[in-house]
Amino acid sequence: MYARTKLMMVMLAAFPALVMAQETQVVKIGFSGPLTGPQASAGRDNQGGLAMAIDKLNSQGMVIGGKKIKFEAQMEDDQADPRAGVGVAQKLVDMGVKAVVGPYNSGVTIPASRVYNDAGIVMGTVASNPKVTLQGFHSVFRVAASDSQLGGKMALYAAKELKVKTVAIIDDRTAYGQGLAEEFSKVAKANGIKVLGNDFTNDKATDFTAILTSIKSKKPDAIFYGGYSPQGGPMMRQMKQLGVSAKFLGGDGICAPEMGRLGGDAITDQVYCTQGGAMLDKLASGKTFAADYQKRYNRPAETYAASFYDGMMVIAQAMKDANSVEPKQYVSALEKIHYKGVAGSYEFDANHDLKQSPVTVFRFKGGVPEALTSY
Known part of the structure; x- marks a missing residue:
């Protein structure tokens, strides 16, 4: 009798631990971004x-x-390639993820978003091309500024603060670069800036001599580039070699220390860019995030680390509000969310774009972008 009672007591003591183990649920979150290339x-x-x-x-x-x-x-790793991005999307769907934070590139996001939406998986992306959220997909959300905000605010700043009168535009023909350049051009023209020409390259190019030589003869006050740092840095080197003295403007794709690493001493204080979100160094939460990131990785947070952090936090809060990790249950909570994050406040409009997305204008100093003002 005593032995049976002791055995029951041991089993009862162990029971809560078994229950606790059973009550832990693993929730898979997908990430899609260029980890190579x-x-x-x-x-x-x-x-x-x-x-x-x-x-x-x-x-x-x-x-x-x-x-x-x-x-x-x-x-x-989606390699910033649309085909690879669609393959990653299908892989993450097959893994049973409950949400995806990313992709980074608009050219990857637009085709991949259909895969996620068809599978009913929520996607929080920083991709800025307006088409991302104009597809009408129920589970697709943008957690950063769109091209209309990034390109448009750069054009406004160029017209009103930099007093730019003429500009030459180059884009890399990606969905991101083309969309950004189109929005810049539209707002620039509306604010009295004359567009002297539109030239095109690609996101694998390394030689821009022909384009820049043609632009030099037009003597623009500024060149706007719709594209990324791997081309922006070398482009600036070649501008210096050719004696092109125009200001260099861009969006979030060039708003990173990588421009300085690739462009060297050609990256002067005549390089300006825009990035979605408020000025992190003006916010207590932003300063804390930047310090924590530096301590953990021994490198500074660059363009969208804070947005990917916030994107995950917003999704988790929606899950908590809905008391469910299932996308079909928490997506409605995400549509109604009011969340204050590191990079800004998160509320979505009918298209699942942010209702308010401040844009910060940066100017390079010592090869690193420094925030000038929110615009």
Whole structure:
């Protein structure tokens, strides 16, 4: 009798531990970004922001649906390539992820978004081409500024603050670069800037001599480039070699220390760019995030680390509000969310764009972009 009673007591003592083990639910979160190739620096930056958010959430012991949640990131390299991005999307769908933070590139996001939406998986992307959210996909959200905001605000700043009268425009023909250049051109013309010409390159190019030689003869006050740092840096080197003295303007694709690393001493204080979000160094939460990121990775947070961090936090909050990790349950909570993050406040309009997305204008100093003003 005593032995039976003791056995029952041992089993009862162990029972809560068994229950606790059963009540921990692993929730897979997908990441899609360029982890190899020319844009790997941006991909690693974004990856770091997401990893920090997941570690933070796991340390908080979030409970959803009566179960303790453990988030696990599934990090995938889409190589900034649309075809690879669609393959990554299908892989993450097959893995059973409950959300995807990314992709980074508009050219990857537009085709991949259909795969995620068809599978009913929520996607929070920083991709800026307006087409991303104009497709009418129920599960697609943009967690950063759009091209209309990034390109338009750069044009306004150029007209009103830099007093630019003439500009030459170059874009890399990606969905991102083309969309950004189109928005810049539209707002520039509306504000009295004369567009002297539109030239095109690609996101693999390294030689811009012919384009820049043609532009030099037109003597523009500024050149606007719709594209990324791996081309922007070398382009600036070649501008210096050719004696092109125009200001160099761009969007978030060039708004990173990588421009300085690739462009060297050609990256002067005549290089300006825009990035979605408020000035991090003016916000207590932004300063804390930047310090934590530097401490963890021994490198500064670049363009969208904070947005990937916030994107994960916003999705987790929607899950908590809906008391479910299932996208079809929490997507409506995401549509109604009011969340204050590191990079700004998150509320979505009918297209799933941010209702308010401040844009910060940066100027390069010592090869590194420094925030000038929110515009």
